[in-house]
């Protein structure tokens with residue numbers, strides 16, 4: 001099976017890492033933006049008979065998704081045997097039900113859109129709240145890379161006596177796994193969300209707390225409001241300044257400043273979205289997941 005990794009615009013570093021791990025070529029999907037906002041993509045590498053893996057995170061999805069879909073269709077049109085996507089961050093998973101009458105269930109609409117152009121999809125810690133598996137959302141072959149072992153490994157090397165803390169009940173799934181793998185105690189706080197930028201977090205138990213370094217762990221940091229409120233709750237309860245670990249660094253313009261102002265000692269993220277806080281690397285397991293799906297496709 002001949003693989004080609006095709007970098008989505010701005011994702012050359014990810015593509016180079018994947019190609020290095022997979023020992024195959026990579027090329028960039030060339031993109032031209034016309035004055036009216038339309039885009040033209042071009043593939044400069046030979047794709048006929050090859051399994052083409054588009055590589056790039058889908059943050060800012062309204063901007064990044066169409067070029068990816070055009071790239072996938074073009075690869076198929078030029079004779080690719082299979083077309084897959086390695087998207088370390090997969091967007092539109094939070095709108096997973098109709099919260100108010102008439103709303104779109106965007107997770108499902110987006111999944112149908114992507115699945116119409118792709119044979120397989122690989123991602124890292126998709127935000128699955130009400131679903132248990134990505135297969136319930138995406139009808140194509142999928143493989144999920146778990147960030148928990150990578151976070152636990154980083155913790156073992158960098159933090160003595162961590163107390164792993166999730167900001168809400170929803171985070172219990174990955175917080176418990178990180179704690180188990182790091183051999184550390186864990187707890188979750190109680191969060192209520194009152195708007196896109198308004199959350200309240202309280203400590204559900206009075207303590208006493210072990211003399212440990214609190215480590216807040218969450219899947220997504222977007223505005224930073226959740227972890228800032230969690231950090232403030234920890235400080236009010238008398239715990240030390242917490243370290244924050246996020247898997248996906250969506251970070252709006254003020255998120256990092258908001259976290260530091262809330263008394264966080266350091267912010268660390270996985271490199272699923274390029275950001276100065278990236279310290280935990282997902283490239284190797286992501287490549288393994290790509291290989292598993294591409295090999296399955298070749299032998300089918």
Ligand SMILES: O=P(O)(O)OC[C@H]1O[C@@H](O)[C@H](O)[C@@H]1O
Pocket residue numbers: 094127167196199218219220221222223224225226227
């Ligand atoms: O509070 P911000 O950073 O905006 O949003 C991130 C939070 O929103 C949830 O969906 C995520 O799981 C995370 O807890």
